[in-house]
Amino acid sequence: MAHDATTGAAGASEARWETMVTDWSSDKQTFRVPWGKAMMWIFLLSDTFIFSCFLTGYMNVRLSTPVPWPNPSEVFGLEVFGVNVPLLLIGIMTFDLITSSGTMALAVNFGYRRDRGRAAALMFITAAFGAIFVGMQAFEWTKLITQEGIRPWGNPMGASQFGATFFMITGFHGLHVSAGVAYLSIVAMKVLRGDYEKRGYEIVEIAGLYWHFVDLVWVFIFAFFYLW
Amino acid sequence: MAADGQQHPLKLYFWIWGLLFLFSGASYATDFLQHGYFRWGLILLFMFLKAGFIIGIFMHMAWERVALIYAILGPPVVLLVLIGLMAVEGDYTELTRLDFFSAPLVPAGHEAGAHEGAAGAEAAH
Numbered sequence: 001m002a003h004d005a006t007t008g009a010a011g012a013s014e015a016r017w018e019t020m021v022t023d024w025s026s027d028k029q030t031f032r033v034p035w036g037k038a039m040m041w042i043f044l045l046s047d048t049f050i051f052s053c054f055l056t057g058y059m060n061v062r063l064s065t066p067v068p069w070p071n072p073s074e075v076f077g078l079e080v081f082g083v084n085v086p087l088l089l090i091g092i093m094t095f096d097l098i099t100s101s102g103t104m105a106l107a108v109n110f111g112y113r114r115d116r117g118r119a120a121a122l123m124f125i126t127a128a129f130g131a132i133f134v135g136m137q138a139f140e141w142t143k144l145i146t147q148e149g150i151r152p153w154g155n156p157m158g159a160s161q162f163g164a165t166f167f168m169i170t171g172f173h174g175l176h177v178s179a180g181v182a183y184l185s186i187v188a189m190k191v192l193r194g195d196y197e198k199r200g201y202e203i204v205e206i207a208g209l210y211w212h213f214v215d216l217v218w219v220f221i222f223a224f225f226y227l228w
Numbered sequence: 229m230a231a232d233g234q235q236h237p238l239k240l241y242f243w244i245w246g247l248l249f250l251f252s253g254a255s256y257a258t259d260f261l262q263h264g265y266f267r268w269g270l271i272l273l274f275m276f277l278k279a280g281f282i283i284g285i286f287m288h289m290a291w292e293r294v295a296l297i298y299a300i301l302g303p304p305v306v307l308l309v310l311i312g313l314m315a316v317e318g319d320y321t322e323l324t325r326l327d328f329f330s331a332p333l334v335p336a337g338h339e340a341g342a343h344e345g346a347a348g349a350e351a352a353h
Contacts, residue, residue: 063318102245223275
């Protein structure tokens with residue numbers, strides 16, 4: 001391909017356009033993986049840009065405000081038996097997602113072994129962990145809105161941008177988890193029913209890619225929003 | 229390409245799973261440290277370790293062909309430009325705000341000849 005490009009550049013512009021047509025129309029396969037997997041990766045790439053823009057926007061507003069940023073360690077702390085544990089709920093949510101990532105990886109493995117019972121069971125377990133995550137997030141939001149008085153336009157603890165970035169970033173991530181729970185449940189049901197016996201079990205890996213990505217985004221949110 | 233797709237020993241997944249738990253626990257522990265370069269360094273270290281293991285092993289990127297690896301992992305590198313620009317911009321905005329908000333505000337029309345101060349006060353509203 002590099003060779004074609006150099007000869008094309010030397011030739012007339014018409015010849016260059018011909019190379020473009022042949023390159024795009026010659027039934028070549030660039031990515032030697034099932035097309036669904038390539039498309040999922042490209043979708044995840046676009047999602048990477050969305051989440052990166054959110055996190056970069058958060059960095060920008062946090063850097064630019066002269067008002068002190070609320071301390072996430074205190075804001076997200078929970079009182080357990082009279083003791084204040086910092087970031088407790090967020091820690092549990094992190095471990096919940098990591099656990100679900102492991103069960104998902106095992107589901108992919110059992111799918112390729114054509115052990116569809118175990119693959120489906122592990123996918124349902126993964127989806128259940130995802131549902132628990134969303135539940136904990138709903139609890140967290142409720143506590144922040146009703147008890148701490150955090151709003152997208154302001155809060156009693158400090159910089160008013162805190163609420164806007166928090167609800168936008170965790171909300172968009174929670175939406176991804178919710179969609180993932182539905183997606184995994186549907187694929188798991190089809191796996192259990194034997195829909196993929198002929199076509200093969202790449203679909204489990206593709207669904208798994210999405211789920212691992214959701215976990216991956218949480219790794220970055222946890223580091224930059226909650227710990228920083 | 230094998231018909232059975234990505235197939236690796238279960239032992240590997242359990243190892244990575246354990247490591248991810250370990251790194252998660254370690255990053256949670258950084259919350260008990262004082263804010264500073266040591267803490268931020270550890271946060272980034274554990275974050276990149278977790279991200280690397282998730283992408284490389286759980287998402288099987290380590291075994292994919294180079295064409296796919298570079299098509300997916302290459303483009304996000306340009307985000308560094310955005311992050312760099314926004315960091316500079318954020319610092320600049322903060323300095324402008326500190327400068328502006330620390331300037332004494334003169335109520336409009338109360339001081340004769342203080343047109344510049346009055347203009348500043350109006351802009352603040």
